[in-house]
Amino acid sequence: MPKPGHVPFxxxxxxxxxxxxxxxxxxxxLAYQLITKPFYEGPDPLFAGFMRTPADPAxxxxxxxxxxxAQLLRGLLMAAALWPFHSTVAAWSWRRRFLALAGLYFxxxxxxxxxxxxxxxxxxxxxxxxxxxxxxxxxxxEILIQAHLWSAWLAAWITPRPSHx
Numbered sequence: 001m002p003k004p005g006h007v008p009f010x011x012x013x014x015x016x017x018x019x020x021x022x023x024x025x026x027x028x029x030l031a032y033q034l035i036t037k038p039f040y041e042g043p044d045p046l047f048a049g050f051m052r053t054p055a056d057p058a059x060x061x062x063x064x065x066x067x068x069x070a071q072l073l074r075g076l077l078m079a080a081a082l083w084p085f086h087s088t089v090a091a092w093s094w095r096r097r098f099l100a101l102a103g104l105y106f107x108x109x110x111x112x113x114x115x116x117x118x119x120x121x122x123x124x125x126x127x128x129x130x131x132x133x134x135x136x137x138x139x140x141x142e143i144l145i146q147a148h149l150w151s152a153w154l155a156a157w158i159t160p161r162p163s164h165x
Contacts, residue, residue, distance in 0.1 A: 007090070009083055012158075016082065017075030019153040023146050024071055031142035039118075039135070046130060047118070078105075086158065094155050102151035110143045119143065 032040070039046045040053040052059040082089070082104075089097050110119065116126035119139040123131065 007086065009079070012083060012086060013076055013079035015157045016079035016154060017072050019150050019157065020075035020078060021068070021071040023149040023153065024074075025067075027142055027146035027149060031145075035138060035141065039138075046135065090158050097155035097158055098151050101154055102147050105151060106144065106147040110147070 036047075038044070040048060040051070041055045045053060045055060047053065048055060052063050054060045082101075089100065092100070111121055113120050114122060116122040118127065118131055119136050124133075124136060
């Protein structure tokens with residue numbers, strides 16, 4: 001029987017998975033429509049050279065099939081990485097939880113990732129010159145907003161259960 005105040009991993013993992021998947025989908029959809037669509041479709045789709053895009057329905061079908069399982073898996077992996085720190089983070093104020101999670105997500109999950117993607121440090125080094133500094137800047141709001149929404153949501157959910165007397 002779990003001790004009072006103990007949060008089981010599965011409950012935590014489900015929260016991380018939901019917060020990640022929902023914020024990723026919502027922010028990504030809005031950013032696509034408002035900011036990045038020309039990188040995927042149109043006369044000069046810069047990202048189409050290395051990504052599956054809606055411009056090619058046969059390739060896009062793969063994205064549609066695997067989007068949800070992939071995001072849930074990413075959320076599960078994030079939960080597994082955060083779990084050893086759960087009790088420590090849960091003891092912090094909401095603000096401190098939010099700032100720590102947003103920093104981890106944005107810095108480790110984006111800027112400092114070892115993936116050469118638009119907007120990352122590796123991307124600045126390894127991507128071709130077509131990925132101008134402007135391209136790297138344009139993609140920043142999407143990940144920054146998603147990181148903040150995910151962190152705010154998760155910070156609100158990471159609270160110790162009140163102990164039963």
